[in-house]
Amino acid sequence: MAKQAISTPVIRRLPRYYRFLGELELEKMERISSKELARRMGLSASQIRQDFNCFGGFGQQGYGYNVSELREKIGFILGVNEKTGVILIGAGNLGKAVATHMDFRKRGCELIGIFDSNPELGSVTVAGLPVHSMDKLTAFCEQSKPQVAVLCIPKGAAQELADQLISLGIRGFWNFSHFDLRINNPQIIVENVHLGDSLMTLAYCMHREDECSSLQDE
Numbered sequence: 142m143a144k145q146a147i148s149t150p151v152i153r154r155l156p157r158y159y160r161f162l163g164e165l166e167l168e169k170m171e172r173i174s175s176k177e178l179a180r181r182m183g184l185s186a187s188q189i190r191q192d193f194n195c196f197g198g199f200g201q202q203g204y205g206y207n208v209s210e211l212r213e214k215i216g217f218i219l220g221v222n223e224k225t226g227v228i229l230i231g232a233g234n235l236g237k238a239v240a241t242h243m244d245f246r247k248r249g250c251e252l253i254g255i256f257d258s259n260p261e262l263g264s265v266t267v268a269g270l271p272v273h274s275m276d277k278l279t280a281f282c283e284q285s286k287p288q289v290a291v292l293c294i295p296k297g298a299a300q301e302l303a304d305q306l307i308s309l310g311i312r313g314f315w316n317f318s319h320f321d322l323r324i325n326n327p328q329i330i331v332e333n334v335h336l337g338d339s340l341m342t343l344a345y346c347m348h349r350e351d352e353c354s355s356l357q358d359e
């Protein structure tokens with residue numbers, strides 16, 4: 142039987158469930174009802190039940206969810222125990238910040254290589270990894286087979302580089318470059334990150350409170 146596609150909004154809520162459940166674990170909470178989880182997360186209980194039903198339910202109706210078990214199951218769905226190889230291209234201000242502050246391992250990924258076209262970065266180490274020159278990229282990908290690339294390069298360089306990376310086996314892009322990549326292969330996943338959009342959403346809601354119930358109700 143064909144697998145049922147899970148909608149993007151549901152997928153986008155999964156990391157948030159995982160994060161909240163982690164906080165509940167730290168509070169030593171063992172069980173939680175969908176109503177209480179909904180209250181804490183600013184969602185509705187029916188939304189939570191609908192989301193969880195996409196994955197078979199998880200729950201004991203009326204008895205609440207076991208916090209640790211639920212977190213583990215959602216973590217499994219998110220693949221947090223995987224070790225997907227990640228490379229980061231562009232070790233400038235943003236690239237260094239992402240490499241240093243993002244805990245890739247907690248999210249099922251492992252940062253295994255950093256690359257930059259600036260030869261002056263050749264002797265620099267970021268997040269414990271040497272910054273390789275771009276002429277090492279092909280051999281590195283052939284040997285280490287990374288699956289994901291983080292793009293922290295200027296937008297003008299993004300498309301050409303993405304095409305090259307796809308030919309080297311990259312299947313997913315975490316794209317900070319502010320360029321909408323044109324990729325005709327549905328098996329390649331692109332997650333665009335625009336911090337500016339997030340800030341503008343906040344600014345909109347600051348100016349139009351009456352039109353904006355809550356940014357958390359997503």
Ligand code: NAI
Pocket residue numbers: 230231232233234235236256257258259275293294295296298302316317318319334335336337
């Ligand atoms: P930066 O100039 O500090 O770093 C860019 C790095 O990319 C440099 O080290 C440069 O040598 C390298 N680079 C340039 N072309 C390359 C290529 N073809 N191959 C490999 N390396 C290459 O710039 P910064 O501040 O780190 O920003 C990087 C990009 O991220 C910019 O396009 C910026 O607009 C964007 N950005 C995106 C944000 C977002 O929310 N998506 C937030 C902040 C910046």
